[in-house]
Amino acid sequence: MYYHSPESLVQGFMGEVIARNPGEKEFHQAVSEVVGSLADYLIVHPHLMDRKILERMVEPERIIIFRVPWIDDSGQVRINRGFRVQMNSAIGPYKGGIRFHESVNLSIMKFLAFEQTFKNALTTLPMGGAKGGSDFSPRGKSDAEVMKFCQSFMTELQRHIGKDTDVPAGDIGVGGREIGYLFGQYKRLQNEFGGVLTGKGLNWGGSPLRPEATGYGLCYFTEQMLATRGESFEGKVVTISGAGNVAQFTAEKAFQLGAKVVTLSDSNGFIYDPDGLDAEKIEYVKELKNIYRGRIREYAQKYPKAQYFPDARPWGIPCDIAMPCATQNEINEAEAKTLIANGCTCVAEGANMPSEPGAIAVFQQTGILYSPGKASNAGGVATSGLEMTQNSIRLQWTPEEVDNQLRRIMKDIHAACLRYGKEADGTVNYVKGANLAGFIKVAEAMMAQGLV
Ligand code: NDP
Numbered sequence: 261m262y263y264h265s266p267e268s269l270v271q272g273f274m275g276e277v278i279a280r281n282p283g284e285k286e287f288h289q290a291v292s293e294v295v296g297s298l299a300d301y302l303i304v305h306p307h308l309m310d311r312k313i314l315e316r317m318v319e320p321e322r323i324i325i326f327r328v329p330w331i332d333d334s335g336q337v338r339i340n341r342g343f344r345v346q347m348n349s350a351i352g353p354y355k356g357g358i359r360f361h362e363s364v365n366l367s368i369m370k371f372l373a374f375e376q377t378f379k380n381a382l383t384t385l386p387m388g389g390a391k392g393g394s395d396f397s398p399r400g401k402s403d404a405e406v407m408k409f410c411q412s413f414m415t416e417l418q419r420h421i422g423k424d425t426d427v428p429a430g431d432i433g434v435g436g437r438e439i440g441y442l443f444g445q446y447k448r449l450q451n452e453f454g455g456v457l458t459g460k461g462l463n464w465g466g467s468p469l470r471p472e473a474t475g476y477g478l479c480y481f482t483e484q485m486l487a488t489r490g491e492s493f494e495g496k497v498v499t500i501s502g503a504g505n506v507a508q509f510t511a512e513k514a515f516q517l518g519a520k521v522v523t524l525s526d527s528n529g530f531i532y533d534p535d536g537l538d539a540e541k542i543e544y545v546k547e548l549k550n551i552y553r554g555r556i557r558e559y560a561q562k563y564p565k566a567q568y569f570p571d572a573r574p575w576g577i578p579c580d581i582a583m584p585c586a587t588q589n590e591i592n593e594a595e596a597k598t599l600i601a602n603g604c605t606c607v608a609e610g611a612n613m614p615s616e617p618g619a620i621a622v623f624q625q626t627g628i629l630y631s632p633g634k635a636s637n638a639g640g641v642a643t644s645g646l647e648m649t650q651n652s653i654r655l656q657w658t659p660e661e662v663d664n665q666l667r668r669i670m671k672d673i674h675a676a677c678l679r680y681g682k683e684a685d686g687t688v689n690y691v692k693g694a695n696l697a698g699f700i701k702v703a704e705a706m707m708a709q710g711l712v
């Protein structure tokens with residue numbers, strides 16, 4: 261298919277994607293954002309279109325969908341659906357997290373696997389793209405139920421993964437506890453102790469700083485963005501959504517870098533603490549969420565100066581920097597306008613695709629610093645890549661060594677965004693920069709490897 265203009269390319273290509281993948285709205289959204297960034301480049305590189313590189317990139321190499329039967333504590337039979345989308349292995353083994361959440365469906369799995377392919381290419385490490393998960397939610401389940409579910413899930417998944425084939429990790433609803441149960445079952449079935457999952461415990465093959473890595477990396481990337489305008493975290497008011505892995509360590513690093521973090525949230529509401537979260541309060545949140553598996557509203561009971569807002573998101577609270585760290589499509593166009601009207605000058609995404617297209621347009625039109633998740637949250641999977649390296653050489657590095665590598669990687673990703681995303685007027689389009697840099701690396705590998 262020959263396209264005369266970038267606009268006709270986007271329209272024609274998206275028409276085909278939508279017709280071929282009906283109803284997969286999150287997948288359409290993720291592809292549309294990428295294709296929009298690539299169109300100018302593709303028009304002047306027609307050989308990539310001739311070889312249908314883009315068509316191949318939106319067609320997963322393999323999708324596995326499977327039944328996950330288990331028995332709950334009351335003796336009832338439960339059936340969930342398991343997924344693994346192995347999107348692209350051009351630059352390394354499939355790599356990407358596993359999400360356990362009631363909303364999980366094929367569209368969400370495909371959007372996440374697609375994003376992961378570009379993100380992993382940006383990390384500078386050799387990792388392909390994948391994502392998996394289930395419509396099972398660990399929330400409200402006992403440890404025994406979570407273990408039984410994980411064992412059943414892995415009983416099927418183990419056939420399709422391996423340390424040099426596909427290496428899953430955590431995501432929403434999958435943290436250290438779930439990775440432990442999944443790893444135990446894999447090891448038992450395969451009789452092999454290896455780096456088949458990342459996010460493992462420190463004394464059984466895990467990497468120092470993997471739990472911290474996504475949030476810390478997000479802050480290192482944001483520091484780089486702020487530095488382009490001669491600014492830093494020092495004295496800035498930061499709003500964060502989510503209260504899970506990414507949100508907790510984003511809050512911790514932002515606080516360490518001198519910011520005042522005033523919000524956290526979960527799917528029921530958000531807390532606003534006008535005094536800001538300090539080290540002790542962040543420790544409390546970690547304990548509340550990771551050990552007691554409580555709700556964020558309990559924060560306002562523990563710290564009465566904080567207010568809890570049920571059924572609301574934190575974007576109405578005035579801030580300098582907003583860091584969405586919960587889930588996809590959690591900032592809409594109206595919320596983006598409110599953020600800007602209240603003086604926000606930087607939005608750095610910790611979650612995957614947290615901003616709706618209308619919100620992204622607002623950020624870009626007003627010229628604030630805005631980074632897409634696939635660039636700014638790549639520190640998590642990058643540190644997973646470092647965990648794979650440590651597993652391969654059977655060594656464990658120190659936290660300082662891993663932190664230095666993480667800082668270096670986030671700097672390199674930022675530099676790649678500048679290289680490919682700098683506009684004529686000197687501003688940086690981080691969406692374009694990240695998409696183009698990731699695309700070129702994967703496309704070149706695909707071209708070199710022939711039609712596979
Ligand atoms: P967690 O499960 O640890 O925490 C998720 C948090 O987001 C919880 O506070 C949860 O609240 C909230 N949340 C989840 N779904 C929704 C929803 N539909 N609406 C509102 N709030 C919601 O997950 P992570 O912190 O690991 O992941 C957060 C985001 O970061 C995701 O987009 C993930 O894909 C992305 N990410 C994660 C990485 C990692 O290394 N873990 C790496 C890169 C990106 P509740 O308890 O109410 O569900």
Ligand code: 2IT
Binds near residue numbers: 428429431640
């Ligand atoms: O979205 C992501 O990058 C993750 N959930 C982390 C994936 C990984 O393999 O560490």
